[in-house]
Amino acid sequence: MQQETGRRSNRERSDETRERLIEAARRLFVDKSYAETGTPEIAREAGVTRGALYHHFADKQALFAAVVEREASTVADEIERHTTTSSTATIALIEGGEAYLKAMAAPGRTRLLLLDGPAVLGRSGMDEVDNRHGNRTLKQGLEAAIKARQIRDLPLDALTGLLGAAFDRAALAIDAGADAEPYRTALAGLIEGLVPTP
Amino acid sequence: MQQETGRRSNRERSDETRERLIEAARRLFVDKSYAETGTPEIAREAGVTRGALYHHFADKQALFAAVVEREASTVADEIERHTTTSSTATIALIEGGEAYLKAMAAPGRTRLLLLDGPAVLGRSGMDEVDNRHGNRTLKQGLEAAIKARQIRDLPLDALTGLLGAAFDRAALAIDAGADAEPYRTALAGLIEGLVPTP
DNA sequence: CTGTTGCATACATGCAGCCTGTATGTTATT
DNA sequence: AATAACATACAGGCTGCATGTATGCAACAG
Incomplete structure (x- = not known):
């Protein structure tokens, strides 16, 4: 799943992942509403796994x-x-x-x-x-x-x-x-x- | 599941079931919000099965x-x-x-x-x-x-x-x-x- | 007028698929 | 070596549907 992005600091990794999750979630929440959007789809769209999502956010609501x-x-x-x-x-x-x-x-x-x-x-x-x-x-x-x-x-x-x-x-x-x-x-x-x- | 309520017309059966479902759903939707209320709980609270719920209402949203x-x-x-x-x-x-x-x-x-x-x-x-x-x-x-x-x-x-x-x-x-x-x-x-x- | 027959309505039960949150394993930083 | 940042696997629950069953109802025969 992880791309060949070379060596990045932990801070950079985290920030980019959070960013991609928030952006993907925004797109989907807007297109289909909060209730009809699932975390699997958000993670897929962000190019991450659900593990990353739940590492950065307590739950779907926090995202x-x-x-x-x-x-x-x-x-x-x-x-x-x-x-x-x-x-x-x-x-x-x-x-x-x-x-x-x-x-x-x-x-x-x-x-x-x-x-x-x-x-x-x-x-x-x-x-x-x-x-x-x-x-x-x-x-x-x-x-x-x-x-x-x-x-x-x-x-x-x-x-x-x-x-x-x-x-x-x-x-x-x-x-x-x-x-x-x-x-x-x-x-x-x-x-x-x-x-x-x- | 069916009680000894004697002989009732179909109309009476339907009306009472719908009534009980709507009342139970209202209680739970008010207590815990729509999202956090499940259809199993609604049916239980109404004294009916989920089958009755989905017979009377197309889906949870219709209820x-x-x-x-x-x-x-x-x-x-x-x-x-x-x-x-x-x-x-x-x-x-x-x-x-x-x-x-x-x-x-x-x-x-x-x-x-x-x-x-x-x-x-x-x-x-x-x-x-x-x-x-x-x-x-x-x-x-x-x-x-x-x-x-x-x-x-x-x-x-x-x-x-x-x-x-x-x-x-x-x-x-x-x-x-x-x-x-x-x-x-x-x-x-x-x-x-x-x-x-x- | 009554009993029976066939059908529709009102449910009950079981199943398939999906989703959430967590626990545990693995890899990259520090 | 220790810790942060993920990935994977799993448990529990929920929705909607498909199928099975019982009850009411209407018509007709006798």
Whole structure:
């Protein structure tokens, strides 16, 4: 099974194996869902044996967690890259939302992060991932906007969760083939509704 | 295996068996999740054999679909019962939301309808269930409110989906042990924000 | 009206194939 | 030599199907 790759350090061996496992698992989890993907197929696709898989990950779920963790991190990076410090808080929120929807349009992301993720890791598990990567920026944006009196003073954590869920739902619908425009409009409407009426 | 239940019609036999299977499956799916519940255990708990299960349902997923269908129907009934035709559209929406949160507080409902449901049946599958039972009333409420100019004119289907997702997220958070009050406040804030500012 | 006959429905049982996780063996680093 | 990084083999369990059996039902004969 092992190729003629010459002499490599243990660290290099490990890293490459982990990498190949995560990449292969991601492909299959995206194509067929977590439940319908077996570890034999993952190992085959990665060019390794199941022994290697279970050497690096406690179980199939831990491998899935690694895939989700990386995906969430990538999404956060893409958002941060496409983000511009905008004038008003609401515009910043809307633009951040656009960036999120664009990032979530990458194939398989909605299934990994919004369907299988919560079911396999539990909502609490996904919340931890989200707080490390995802809606940390959303929460900070909302906090700043509230302090600047640009949106109404509502419970921060709850509002972050609700808006995040709305964005998630939009990403899911668009990924399922729905027209994106009505969702952008409705999201903008929800956010603009948070502006205080003096 | 068959008890001394006297002579029963075929219809009675079928109905009772299906009933017992659905009830047993619900208990186990709620306790341990869909993935970690096996058909042997379901059949045992229902006092039937796996043969009966596969006679009535095409596969494990079809049994799960039956459980979800019934649960969604029950939730819709409970909401309809606790609903009062209120004065303004926003108040009706907020009260409907309260009823929804109360109904979703029944043990296991969030797992069945909001975690395992979308993962096992797909978001499109759950959308069909929701449209038959769940947010049909939400959509009608929003439609009426828009036509009466009590809330802004936003794309109906998209807005229904986004608000529904926000309510779902609140139900999940509360079920996970979060304080309900901030979520109620934030939800009310979102809805009140939809009132047009002349 | 009753008893029998033939068929359909509602299950029960057994089997084949696959999958997960672990335990144990082997090879490459350090 | 010791340890990390794998490979291989195995045990237990689960799903779905195929086949066997009993019960209900409908029609017809007598």
